[in-house]
Amino acid sequence: MASIGTTALVIEATDGSLEVDNRRPRRKKFRTWRLIVMVLAAAYFLAPLYAGLKFALQNDSGHFSFWAFQTLPSSQGFSAAFFLSMRLAIFTAVVELLLMVPTAIFVHLRLPKLRPMMDFVTILPIVVPPIVLIVGVLGSAPLWLKSSPYLLSVFYVVLAMPFVYRSLDAGLTAIDLRTLVEASRSLGGSWIRTLVSVIMPNLRAALLSATALTLALVFGEYTMANLDGWTTMPVWIAQFQQSDAHVTLAAAMALLIGTWLLLSLIVAADRSQSRRRRRRAGTP
């Protein structure tokens, strides 16, 4: 902004008053335009949230009450759905990290040439959305796996891969992995020890955001769970709508707020990571 001002000053001094007259009103108009855009956007994004919250905080006669939130935990089927989602989320996150952490470290350490290819492979799940994936899965999965809800987890791992790899990749780029590993190895640390006590603590932020993303994904995934016939949290919300709209809204809002917190955590973690990267770049 400062440099625009300087340029304007230069023009004013050389070209005379005409430029000045043109300049002032245009900048003012620009500010109004910006205000309008922001107010409209804020209205569009806040209105449904406000309505959802207001509706969730009403009882059946339309008065303000925490009734829906209080009824929610004891609602028919809620706890079963919640714990199913929880189990799937934990299982997915564990498998995801066991699979992706060693892979990402290995690629960074030994096969940096493979990084562009990894970028490509990990973007593939975006091309194969849940609705397409489930068609192939339900057709091709063996029966013993199809009868278990963990079938979903197996493929949630695939769906979460792009996000998890991205965040691990960013985390690994931010640290001097090679030096850390060489130092640990030459001091006699085993590979496991290097991984657990040297690399992992340095990847805290990346691991945190990878886990949070996985949890958010599992708790929000409706398509595959519904078509596979398992009542996870989102599926329960859709089904319970026929019973009580206020309780449904309370569940939806709770899920939204939970996701919001998880994802804000990620953004915060990313920020601390990039601060760190800057610090590293700054020191010789």
Added chain:
Amino acid sequence: MAPFCIYTGVGLGVPIVYIIRNAFLTFQGKFTFSNMSLLVHGTYLKGFENSLLLSLLTSVVPGILGVFLAYSIVTSNSAVLKRMVATASAVLANFGGINLTFIFIAAFGTTGIITGWLNFVHIDPWNHGFDLYDFYGVAFVYLYFQLPLMVLVITPALGGLRQSWREAAQNMGASNWRYWRHVGIPVLMPSILGGMLLLFGSSFAAYATAETLTLGTVTLAPIQIGDTLAGNAIAGEANIGFAIALGMLVVLSITMIFYGLARRRASKWLR
């Protein structure tokens, strides 16, 4: 590395191969083109057309609005606002699905709270062609996660517009309009198109929001896949689901290839 390759191969490869194979098989397992021919005729073609139209609408409109929104934020002086919008965009871009459906019904449904406010000032949107549960209703709801996605994608590009370019243009006597016409927009174009392609893909692949909002009354390709999986396919068309899935794979692959090209072109200017 090996566990990763095996997992990806099995988790992604097997379902895809199975889809491609079964798209060309009858339910009894004989080779046929009839699934693919169903796909390009009648109701399934309609579903595909609707999906493409919806994706086009919900990529171009939020794409353009997103640029303006992102620009108004990038050029603001408030660091707090910038950080808030960055967080909000990252969160809202992932908001699709069932929760979104319900908060929109609570706000804009026939008895919704915003509808109530509008009724209070004697405007009934539902009497003026607004319907939350039709094609445009779905588009209206998609805007909620598409717009933040565009803001996320385009913000780095807007940040890459160098102040010196504008100063150079101004020093040579260019007006604001001419600066945008000859410098700003051409430089941003690959990023804008790339963002729109990403939005197109995201909208084309979406199922949960449209399904729960319209309860399947809007004919879209993903909803038709869901119907066949729920056992609602007509006899003799049992494998049509695989054909639709294959069609979607093809569309999404093409979209992502162009997205990749646009990204590469964009990085030329905006380093």
